[in-house]
Amino acid sequence: MIPSIEWTEENTVKMIDQTVLPFELKFLELNDYRDVAHSIKIMNIRGAPAIGVAAAMGMALATIEYKILPKKDFITSMEEAANLIQSTRPTASNLFWAVNRMLKIITSAPDDPPNISELVIEEAKIMAQEDINVNKNIGKNGAKLLADNDIVLTHCNAGSLATVQYGTALAPVRYAIEQGKRINVIADETRPRLQGARLTAYELHYDKIPVKVISDTSSGLLMRLGKINKVIVGTDRVTSDAVFNKIGTYLVALAAKDNSIPFYVAAPTSTLSLHETIKDVVIEQRDSSEVSHILGKLRIVPEGVECLNYAFDITPFKLVTGIITEDGVFTPQELLKKYK
Amino acid sequence: MIPSIEWTEENTVKMIDQTVLPFELKFLELNDYRDVAHSIKIMNIRGAPAIGVAAAMGMALATIEYKILPKKDFITSMEEAANLIQSTRPTASNLFWAVNRMLKIITSAPDDPPNISELVIEEAKIMAQEDINVNKNIGKNGAKLLADNDIVLTHCNAGSLATVQYGTALAPVRYAIEQGKRINVIADETRPRLQGARLTAYELHYDKIPVKVISDTSSGLLMRLGKINKVIVGTDRVTSDAVFNKIGTYLVALAAKDNSIPFYVAAPTSTLSLHETIKDVVIEQRDSSEVSHILGKLRIVPEGVECLNYAFDITPFKLVTGIITEDGVFTPQELLKKYK
Numbered sequence: 001m002i003p004s005i006e007w008t009e010e011n012t013v014k015m016i017d018q019t020v021l022p023f024e025l026k027f028l029e030l031n032d033y034r035d036v037a038h039s040i041k042i043m044n045i046r047g048a049p050a051i052g053v054a055a056a057m058g059m060a061l062a063t064i065e066y067k068i069l070p071k072k073d074f075i076t077s078m079e080e081a082a083n084l085i086q087s088t089r090p091t092a093s094n095l096f097w098a099v100n101r102m103l104k105i106i107t108s109a110p111d112d113p114p115n116i117s118e119l120v121i122e123e124a125k126i127m128a129q130e131d132i133n134v135n136k137n138i139g140k141n142g143a144k145l146l147a148d149n150d151i152v153l154t155h156c157n158a159g160s161l162a163t164v165q166y167g168t169a170l171a172p173v174r175y176a177i178e179q180g181k182r183i184n185v186i187a188d189e190t191r192p193r194l195q196g197a198r199l200t201a202y203e204l205h206y207d208k209i210p211v212k213v214i215s216d217t218s219s220g221l222l223m224r225l226g227k228i229n230k231v232i233v234g235t236d237r238v239t240s241d242a243v244f245n246k247i248g249t250y251l252v253a254l255a256a257k258d259n260s261i262p263f264y265v266a267a268p269t270s271t272l273s274l275h276e277t278i279k280d281v282v283i284e285q286r287d288s289s290e291v292s293h294i295l296g297k298l299r300i301v302p303e304g305v306e307c308l309n310y311a312f313d314i315t316p317f318k319l320v321t322g323i324i325t326e327d328g329v330f331t332p333q334e335l336l337k338k339y340k
Numbered sequence: 341m342i343p344s345i346e347w348t349e350e351n352t353v354k355m356i357d358q359t360v361l362p363f364e365l366k367f368l369e370l371n372d373y374r375d376v377a378h379s380i381k382i383m384n385i386r387g388a389p390a391i392g393v394a395a396a397m398g399m400a401l402a403t404i405e406y407k408i409l410p411k412k413d414f415i416t417s418m419e420e421a422a423n424l425i426q427s428t429r430p431t432a433s434n435l436f437w438a439v440n441r442m443l444k445i446i447t448s449a450p451d452d453p454p455n456i457s458e459l460v461i462e463e464a465k466i467m468a469q470e471d472i473n474v475n476k477n478i479g480k481n482g483a484k485l486l487a488d489n490d491i492v493l494t495h496c497n498a499g500s501l502a503t504v505q506y507g508t509a510l511a512p513v514r515y516a517i518e519q520g521k522r523i524n525v526i527a528d529e530t531r532p533r534l535q536g537a538r539l540t541a542y543e544l545h546y547d548k549i550p551v552k553v554i555s556d557t558s559s560g561l562l563m564r565l566g567k568i569n570k571v572i573v574g575t576d577r578v579t580s581d582a583v584f585n586k587i588g589t590y591l592v593a594l595a596a597k598d599n600s601i602p603f604y605v606a607a608p609t610s611t612l613s614l615h616e617t618i619k620d621v622v623i624e625q626r627d628s629s630e631v632s633h634i635l636g637k638l639r640i641v642p643e644g645v646e647c648l649n650y651a652f653d654i655t656p657f658k659l660v661t662g663i664i665t666e667d668g669v670f671t672p673q674e675l676l677k678k679y680k
Contacts, residue, residue, distance in 0.1 A: 022642035186648075189631070191531060191555035194640050197631075201645045213647045215531035215631055216556045217588025221623070221653050224590070248557025250564070254594040283561070291529070291537075291555055298638045300534050302362035305541045307553045308526075313561050 001174075001207050003165045004050050005057065007125050011064060013057045017044045018161060022202035033062040033081050040095070041088040046195075047162025048236055049135075049268065052094030053128050058085045059102040060124040063117035074113040078106050093237065094270065098127065128164045134268045135166035137326035142172025142232065142266060145322070145329065148181045150230050153219055155188040156246035157199035158234025158266060168266040169234040170204070172324065177209060185211040186228055188219060190246060192290040192309060216248050220255035231256045231263045236312060238267050238323065239276040240336060243315045253319035262321040269325050274340040284311040341514075341547050343505045344390050345397065347465050351404060353397045357384045358501060362542035373402040373421050380435070381428040386535075387502025388576055389471050389608065392434030396464040398425045399442040403457035414453040418446050433577065434610065438467065468504045474608045475506035477666035482512025482572065482606060485662070485669065488521045490570050493559055495528040496586035497539035498574025498606060508606035509574040510544070512664065517549060525551040526568055528559060530586060532630040532649060556588050560595035571596045571603045576652060578607050578663065579616040580676060583655045593659035602661040609665050614680040624651040 005015040008029070013036055017026040028044060030036050036058035039045055045054050062081035066074050082099045089095060102120055109116050146152065158169035166174060176183050185204055190196035197213050204211040214222065222228045231252060237244040243265050256263040291307035293299050301307060317332035330338060345355040348369070353376055357366040368384060370376050376398035379385055385394050402421035406414050422439045429435060442460055449456050486492065498509035506514060516523050525544055530536035537553050544551040554562065562568045571592060577584040583605050596603040631647035633639050641647060657672035670678060 023639075189531070189640070191529070191557055197640045198642075202642045205642055205645050211645060213631060213641045213645055215587065215649070217531055217586075217591065217653070218648065218650055220590040220594065221587060221650050222648070224654055225623075227648075246557075247555065247561060250560040251557065251591045251595060254560065254598055255591060258594055283565075291553060294634045294638055294640065298634055299363075300529070300537045300634065301553045302538075302542045302545055305545050305551060305553055308558065308562070308567075309555070310558055310561050313557070314564055 001160050001165060001203070004047075004161050005045060005054055005128070005164055007057055007060070007121070007128065011121070013054070013061060015039065015045050015054065016161065018046060018199065019044055021161075022198050031061060033058040033065070034084065036061060037085045037088050040085070047157065048094040048271070049131050049163040049168070050161070051089065052098035053124070053131055053164050055085050055095045055098040056102055056124040056127045059099060060121045063106070063113070063120045067113040067117040069113060071113055074116075075107060078103070097270065101127070131164040132166055134326040135163050135168060135171045138168055138266050138268065138324050139166060139171030139175035141326070141329050142264065142324040143175035143179060145262070145264060145324075146172055146176040146181060146183060146230065150181070151184045151186060151228050152230045152232055153186045153188065153222070153228045153252065154200060154231070155196060155233045155249050155252050156190045157195040157203075159200055159203045161199045161203050162234065168268060169232045170200070171266065172232060173209065174207075183209070185209060186222065187211055187213050188216050188248065188252065189213055190248060191216055194295065195246070219252050223255050223259040223261055229261055231261060232324075233265055235265050235267045235271050237281065238265070238272050238274065238335070239278060239281060240274045240340065241317055242278045243267075243317075243320055243323075244281060244312050245315065247310055247313045249313040250315045253315045257319050263319060264322045264324055265320055266324045269327065269339065272339050274336060278314055283314070285309060286311050341500050341505060341543070344387075344501050345385060345394055345468070345504055347397055347400070347461070347468065351461070353394070353401060355379065355385050355394065356501065358386060358539060359384055361501075362538050371401060373398040373405070374424065376401060377425045377428050380425070387497065388434040388611065389503040389508070390501070391429065392438035393464070393468050393471055393504055395425050395435045395438040396442055396467045399439060400461045400464040403446070403453070403460045407453040407457040409453060411453055414456075415447060418443070437610065441467070471504040472506055474666040475503050475508055475511045478508055478606050478608065478664050479506060479511030479515035481666070481669050482604065482664040483515035483519060485602070485604060485664070486512055486516040486521060486523060486570065490521070491524045491526060491568050492570045492572055493526045493528065493562075493568045493592065494540060494571070495536060495573045495589050495592050496530045497535040497543075499540055499543045501539050501543050502574065508608060509572045510540070511606065512572060513549065514547075523549070525549060526562065527551055527553050528556050528588065528592065529553055530588060531556055534635065535586070559592050563595050563599040563601055569601055571601060573605055575605050575607045575611050577621065578605070578612050578614065578675070579618060579621060580614045580680065581657055582618045583607070583657075583660060583663075584621060584652050585655065587650055587653045589653040590655045593655045597659050603659060604662045604664055605660055606664045609667065609679065612679050614676060618654055623654070625649060626651050
């Protein structure tokens, strides 16, 4: 398992370029926060936790560039850097959370810019480590749900590549395997952007964890045939009545329910937004070319035919067996009681 | 609407080459039954009703080639031709049905080979016309279920291209539009072979029927959002407890049920196999390269990762609102009562 992003000893940001996976394992090493912002925008790095850490590291790079300025100018420049980084993917909540955490240090620390830069770099490293720790605890809590010889379906990529390391939905699988359980994974390919076929398959195969890829149309049949017996997915946001995750998650949850298969959601507490309900959330619509073309390379839909491309799905709590956080495993009702 | 296959005045078989749709509208004109067999195998023509007619026309071509032989040799040669045609797609029931219908004429007619050839050619033409008539009646019966401004989801292609003309699942849409109703179609792209994105989108757009394509992951959300209000799909086989159709159909049916949206199946009576139950049917598994590569052109799954590729889905009767045959619309219980 390779970290998707890290702060190097040379004070650069090193990340896997996920746009060329699984065909090439290429690393980007960036020393300009503008390049980090661009890499978030074009999805060299993706996955809410990983984006948050990338944003924090981008802010850290900016402090290195601006620490020679007088403090007032330093703060002004850092606010400009923050705006640029936040503009890259306007709906990713972790982006704002991470940048604001950095801005708070920058504007409230009594130190000089060079010392503030040290503090911000340290904070970025801490955030990366925090992410790994949260994921490991999700793994530990979730592994208790998995038995020897389980076949686990996951949708999209909520693995190591979506975080700094270890993953959210895939953490319980990794932990259970470390415990000696034999676990097989089925990866939904996850159209339109194919994060399952490309990224989940890649990272599990790389780590020698057994994985097979299926078309998104196949999960229901495999459950009927007894070839899947647990589901774990990640999430971008949990409201008081539903789980928001990659488009297609709701269909998987329906099939799990109809076949009495447990449906678990791995949710770092940073994704909980329990003051909201379904109606508060706007589902992002992305460019229709993601549907009409495969990975920007191969057209599959006739010219002139429109495509719809909603990026996220709504899975109501009635379909959710358990939510795995870094604190434990909870039914939706228990989750509301504990965190709301 | 172009016929997918026809018998020409020059005694050749003319068919649309569906492997290059939607990017090219190319016709094949064949006068050797071996070429017809090959075209079924490589899926220049597909869809159970269309395959049946292609097989019948292939047999007709063979009679032209062999009618100069003495009757005994003629029959032997025709049996060899039948074997070749039947070996192309071993699970397509219409193939066997059509070839056997022809063999019955060939072996039982008292005539000489040249006269038998005339009879077989006539029979092939009749079968093509029968298919159109059945589809038109399905359209007439199904159109009663559609209201002005309905948005109809369909999965895979059970349209004109899957039949001689008109289609099964798309026939009610065509008929309702002829009646002046405004109907919009949503086409599931239908991985792995993308018959929805390629063929359903193509034929509806060609006929100026409004159609939008979605990834297979999106149908549940669109139903939740009120952007789909009816579902009509085709079928390859109806047993006494379930509908067998393209992989992914079961997930669509689950989502329809959860959103109280009617789920209809267009089923020519030739697809009814009510003496069978779910356990009698073996689900065809196809080459995993259909999942790992898009249309044989673009790899999306890492090298070394296995894919599962089940071609058909099982949709239990509890999820089916109505079955549309050329005789009328029936609940599953009514269907059993009428046809079993």
